[in-house]
Amino acid sequence: MKTILREMIRNIQARMNLLILMLFADDGEEDYIPYAERVDIASLRQLTERLHDALVPVSPRTDFQARLKESLLAAASQRLAAERESRIAVLRRRWMLIGAAAGSLSMLSVAGIVAAVLLHQRTIRL
Amino acid sequence: MRRGSGLPNEQPTAMDEYVLIERARSDPEAFGLLYERYVGKIYNYIYYRVGNHYDAEDLTARTFYRALNHIAEYAPRGAPFSAWLYRIAHNLVVNWHRDRQRHQLVSLEEAMLHVPLKQVEEPHQLSEREDEKERLLAAVRQLPEDRQQLLILKFVEGLSNFEIGQIMGRSEGAIKSLYYRTLLSLREMLEETSEQGEEFSDHERGDRP
Numbered sequence: 001m002k003t004i005l006r007e008m009i010r011n012i013q014a015r016m017n018l019l020i021l022m023l024f025a026d027d028g029e030e031d032y033i034p035y036a037e038r039v040d041i042a043s044l045r046q047l048t049e050r051l052h053d054a055l056v057p058v059s060p061r062t063d064f065q066a067r068l069k070e071s072l073l074a075a076a077s078q079r080l081a082a083e084r085e086s087r088i089a090v091l092r093r094r095w096m097l098i099g100a101a102a103g104s105l106s107m108l109s110v111a112g113i114v115a116a117v118l119l120h121q122r123t124i125r126l
Numbered sequence: 127m128r129r130g131s132g133l134p135n136e137q138p139t140a141m142d143e144y145v146l147i148e149r150a151r152s153d154p155e156a157f158g159l160l161y162e163r164y165v166g167k168i169y170n171y172i173y174y175r176v177g178n179h180y181d182a183e184d185l186t187a188r189t190f191y192r193a194l195n196h197i198a199e200y201a202p203r204g205a206p207f208s209a210w211l212y213r214i215a216h217n218l219v220v221n222w223h224r225d226r227q228r229h230q231l232v233s234l235e236e237a238m239l240h241v242p243l244k245q246v247e248e249p250h251q252l253s254e255r256e257d258e259k260e261r262l263l264a265a266v267r268q269l270p271e272d273r274q275q276l277l278i279l280k281f282v283e284g285l286s287n288f289e290i291g292q293i294m295g296r297s298e299g300a301i302k303s304l305y306y307r308t309l310l311s312l313r314e315m316l317e318e319t320s321e322q323g324e325e326f327s328d329h330e331r332g333d334r335p
Contacts, residue, residue: 016306044309047316054259055266055281060169064183069161072190076154079194 019044143207151198161190164208167283168215174278175219177267185222189215209293216275265315273308276301 019041149156168189173182192214200210266277272294279290287301294301 016303019306043313047309047313050258050262051266051277051281051312054262055174055277057166057170057282058173058179060165060183060186061179065165068165068187068190069158072161072194073154073158075191076157076194080152080154 144202147197147200147202147207157194157197160207164211165190167208168211170282171212171275171278172215172219174263174266174282175274176222177263181222185215185218188218192218205292205295206289209295212275212279212293216271220271261319262316265312265319268315269308269312273304273311276304276308280305 146156146160150160165186169182169186172185172189173179176182176185189211193211200207266274269277275294276290279285279293280287285293287298287305291298291301296304
């Protein structure tokens, strides 16, 4: 059963390969092909010719292309500006945090000094 | 065969493109250059997936806005930049189709494509060739998404199987095989619609005294 199936698949593949090759063959290379397959190929070739005639490149309207380009460039510039802005905001926030930390540290140290001086004076008085 | 809609003679090297993408992350002008390079391709892809210029413009704009917002996260991973853009466009088109199905809206243009010719216009108003082309495009739009993508990249952009494979994330062999299967199913669909068309004509003739 397996052998029969394998043989069938091989035949189908061979037929497919033959047809694919013949679709791209030059004229006059079909003499060795059985009649039924020649008819098959002729109709497929005719279909490819029809497709070639029907599927032709179309051009988008020039004003549409220009407008779209303009709005894409504007959007791209806006996006870049927004990215730059957010990067600057992040940096600014970071510096503010560093400043606040440094400020509170110096406040703490001033308070520490004042406390130390007061403590020292009280110790002397006693 | 390359019929692509990008700028002529502009085949960027991988290095050139890489440099431009790196610059585009922080330079709007560089993003503008990428936009100019790919807007035609993306527009074409979307146009053939949705079938009208109005939605194609809307989805093209959304594709590039999404690309702009996510370009910082873009990583090449061996595929060209266009593959990334096509993937964004593809996702937007899929959502667009899903929304439309949910709202049961059918654009006039597409509705006309699904109606037999005789109900839309008289034969002298629309040539037989045009009608055939419309039927073919309507059939293409009914194919699964990956097959539509393959046909658009092959016929509109004129890309090779290898390039299509890079964009779709498949091997060259898988693309060839998918292409073959797509042609077979498309042919079958067209045969079915032409049979239906004949039945419709017979019915019309039968109704007339």
